[in-house]
Amino acid sequence: MGILEGKRILVTGVLTDASIAFHVARIAQQEGAKVVLTGFGRLSLVERIARRLPDPPPVLELDVTDTAQLDSLVQRVSEHVDRLDGVVHGIANAPASALGGNFLHTPWPDVAAALQVSAYSLKALAVAALPLMSSGGSIVGMDFDASRAWPAYDWMGVSKAALESCARYLARDLGPRGIRVNLMASGPVKTMAAKSIPGFEAFEGMWDQRAPLGWNLADPEPPARGCVALLSDWFPATTGEIVHVDGGAHAMGA
Numbered sequence: 670m671g672i673l674e675g676k677r678i679l680v681t682g683v684l685t686d687a688s689i690a691f692h693v694a695r696i697a698q699q700e701g702a703k704v705v706l707t708g709f710g711r712l713s714l715v716e717r718i719a720r721r722l723p724d725p726p727p728v729l730e731l732d733v734t735d736t737a738q739l740d741s742l743v744q745r746v747s748e749h750v751d752r753l754d755g756v757v758h759g760i761a762n763a764p765a766s767a768l769g770g771n772f773l774h775t776p777w778p779d780v781a782a783a784l785q786v787s788a789y790s791l792k793a794l795a796v797a798a799l800p801l802m803s804s805g806g807s808i809v810g811m812d813f814d815a816s817r818a819w820p821a822y823d824w825m826g827v828s829k830a831a832l833e834s835c836a837r838y839l840a841r842d843l844g845p846r847g848i849r850v851n852l853m854a855s856g857p858v859k860t861m862a863a864k865s866i867p868g869f870e871a872f873e874g875m876w877d878q879r880a881p882l883g884w885n886l887a888d889p890e891p892p893a894r895g896c897v898a899l900l901s902d903w904f905p906a907t908t909g910e911i912v913h914v915d916g917g918a919h920a921m922g923a
């Protein structure tokens with residue numbers, strides 16, 4: 670018996686087979702879940718990638734900034750599963766001007782775009798999926814430690830701080846419905862999102878130095894397993910929490 674046996678999980682954020690969400694979907698299926706994916710923009714690419722999963726799942730279009738797509742999500746998901754036990758938020762994006770050391774000069778519309786896609790979207794997705802979660806469940810988002818300022822991460826760092834706060838308020842408001850809301854804070858992993866951050870290489874040396882367990886930037890398995898654990902019934906009394914899956918780097922001094 671897998672730890673997600675019989676669970677129905679909606680997974681957002683698959684773009685390539687390097688996406689952390691791809692590995693969440695893969696491990697979730699291996700642990701017994703029925704998975705539905707959503708894809709943004711390059712849908713045919715996501716559909717092609719979905720076929721590499723052990724049990725190729727349906728792929729629904731979802732731009733988290735598109736109200737019509739959010740409003741029709743329940744009806745579209747219902748064509749494949751009758752309820753959701755878990756929702757995975759693996760979504761982040763920021764305009765180029767919001768990353769890479771331009772912090773003092775990023776215009777508000779670009780900051781607003783980063784915040785909407787990367788933080789507000791956790792609330793938007795949770796509310797969109799809510800009618801399918803009447804028996805409770807688990808919502809899991811993906812974080813990068815926002816307790817400190819990083820090189821190059823800039824307004825994405827501010828967006829992650831907003832995501833952390835958003836997860837706590839969602840935990841407050843959805844707890845009475847039996848829905849847990851937690852974040853998995855990953856160390857750096859080489860994905861499309863990471864490659865779009867100029868200066869991402871700087872993190873490599875930092876994690877080599879800091880993570881007592883070591884850290885492999887080419888291995889999305891540990892953060893994906895962290896998400897699957899949070900989706901499972903093995904964190905039944907945990908909500909509003911940030912679980913660090915970073916080799917221990919966050920707990921060390923310089």
Ligand SMILES: NC(=O)c1ccc[n+]([C@@H]2O[C@H](COP(=O)([O-])OP(=O)(O)OC[C@H]3O[C@@H](n4cnc5c(N)ncnc54)[C@H](O)[C@@H]3O)[C@@H](O)[C@H]2O)c1
Pocket residue numbers: 681682683684685687688689690708709731732733734758759760761762786811812813854855856857858859860861862863
């Ligand atoms: N890669 C890392 O080093 C790292 C570390 C910590 C946290 N994270 C977080 O993990 C999550 C997944 O990122 P990843 O690293 O796997 O990269 P990725 O590029 O594979 O995934 C990012 C996803 O966001 C989606 N997306 C962007 N704009 C969207 C929109 N408007 N609507 C819907 N989806 C949209 C993209 O389609 C893509 O699937 C992100 O929240 C990211 O910040 C990544």
